[in-house]
Amino acid sequence: MCNHMRFHISEVRKVMPEDSFYFSILRNPVTMMESSFSYYKYIPAFSKVSTLDQFLQDPWSHYNASLPNNHYAKNLLMFDFGFNNNEKDERHLNLSIALIAKNFNLILISAYFDESMILLKNTLCWSLDDVVSFKLNSRNNKTKHQLSLETMEKIKEWNSLDWKLYLYFNRTFWRKIDESMGREKMQDEVKKLRDRRSQLMKICLQEGGAVDPSQVKDTSFKPFQYGAAEIQGYNLNPHLDDRTKTWCQRLITPELQYTASLYDKQFPDMVLKASVQNKTKQTHSQTWKASKAMMRQRRNLNHQGAENQNLRHSVYRKRGSKRTAQTNLPNMT
Template identity: 50%
Template sequence: MKSPGSTSRNIKCLIVFSLCLGLVFLSGFFHMKNKNNVISESHEELLPCRAKTNVMFLKTHKTASSTILNIMFRFAERYNLTVALPANELLHLGYPETFQAQFVEEFQTIGQNYNIMCNHLRFNPSEVQKVMAANTFYFSILRNPILLLESSYVYYKDDVPAFKFSKDVNEYLASPTKYYHPANYKQNIYARNIMWFDFGYDNNAEDNKKYIQTVLKEIEQNFHLILIADYFDESMILLKHTLCWDLDDVIYFKLNSRSQDTVQTLTPESKERVKAWCSLDWELYLHFNQSFWRRIEETIGLKELENEVNHLRRRQKELMEICLLNQEAVGKDHINNKALLPYQSGAANILGYNLKQDLDNRTLRTCQKMVMPELQYMSHLYAVQHPHKKRKQLGLPLA
């Protein structure tokens, strides 16, 4: 028989053991709870971000922006979004006048309920904000001013007074003030600092360091992202990531490009003269080219960027094999379907595409939208969104 003291000791041990077991259980409970919280937090981090559907793209001139406009229009159709289209007979949103909300079709009725804005306009933030929602994502694209000026010269040769009377782009750049008169700035906007003008600023302003820094800061405040046309595929990957879009949302066929035989070769002297003549655009480009690559390094990384660019190009090649008869763009005289003929301007031969003939209806619609030129696509969307309005008269030259 056990003594009373032994029984008491056993009871105490049992109590201590129970307490320890309880502490172990509680410790495990809290550990599991914390572990579950970590899993939950980690799971939340892995959740896909939500695609942005309120987007404003400032369509700058001669910067591959027509290709981006096509991307925006296709995205709008895919998700049944409302596009801020030019009112009445307008083909652009009032350009080159500074943008006003009244330039948008049915603004008085629709108000601040547009999802997409991407037609040409001269940026005016206060008026754009009347049309677009408060959570709108703003982005634009820039191009090396040296390449841009040569492209502008050829494309607008017949329309811009500063270009008309010079033999070629090198002659123009040798003494631009001989041909360019600031008093005719609305007619000559394509001949100097056109990107600066598109962002809403004076393209004839003095090259003043303080002024330039003020403008660059304003642009950074107004726009969430600035892409670079010289790195277009890389730009599309960055855009995809930033907007949380799918790869097919940014797949493209290059639009509004011209034949190589219309490209004029700039002399080394002319290239340097562009930097001085278009110094505002040059500073704009240098600044945002740096921020573009910094953004990529901070968000995607160069190795992953390379992988995704290769994926984009493979998908693009796949779609070209499905859609295109020639597997490439062709000159204006070789476009079979004149409804798909791009607008022709100046001395440029704007290329277009021929589609395969044996496509099923669904594939045909997809392919048609990928190659549809800017004015035709805008007219199509206008008819869909405003069926009771008169169709846009595009006045496309058929030559």
């Protein structure tokens, strides 16, 4: 199971096997807050301020926990793990951390993404190519903002639950590395991963790296754009053999398109049913459009007949004591 979700262990266990391996990844709450302000600019908490600093001057005057989507503005990590992101009791935080540590086999850190992938690879006995990736959902530099030290401290204070949560699991992350492989070996494996990524980027990408959304040539690989952020994408090298192209496409496919592809594979019967329904709808739509076109053509001809008796005339003939009228029009199919 891999998707956007608010974690609820009892619900997840209803559909996952007992021996499932649970892992997650945390982002530094400081950089996450800067990103959230850009990406979720139009949620109620952020919509009436122009800058993040303006929000942080008096956040409680803008933040209302009861309004929809405002959880993006405060302690988002706690919220995503299924806990109360507005709780102030220190015991609540300690209990939350203990439950996360109990339920999850591994907590990774996004600021050390390559190290995280190596740790995940070694834990699950995967290969290097199982964890090689291109950076997705990345904003261009125009929508990124440098934070002052004062702003950083305000973010930590506003998201105090997330900050303490992050510090705790950042320590456990490095402890796992030290206990399992050591930092020197980790550096060697990270270098191999980065070399492999560079090699694949040269093979797969036309520009050798990410481009702004307006420059993505194949719209099926264009990332979803939301808020004030500009999410970058990639263009494939046009001279790839079919096998390499398929592999490269998987590396550049944005999350929504990839999710849709996985959904199609997971639920083929539903996809087939939807396909049949769409074809039926298209047939009905085409029939309706053709019918409307015929009706318009008839109306046009009738209108023209008022001016041109050669197109429309009435012939009367006796049938007993009654008279019937026949309208002669060109044959239409």
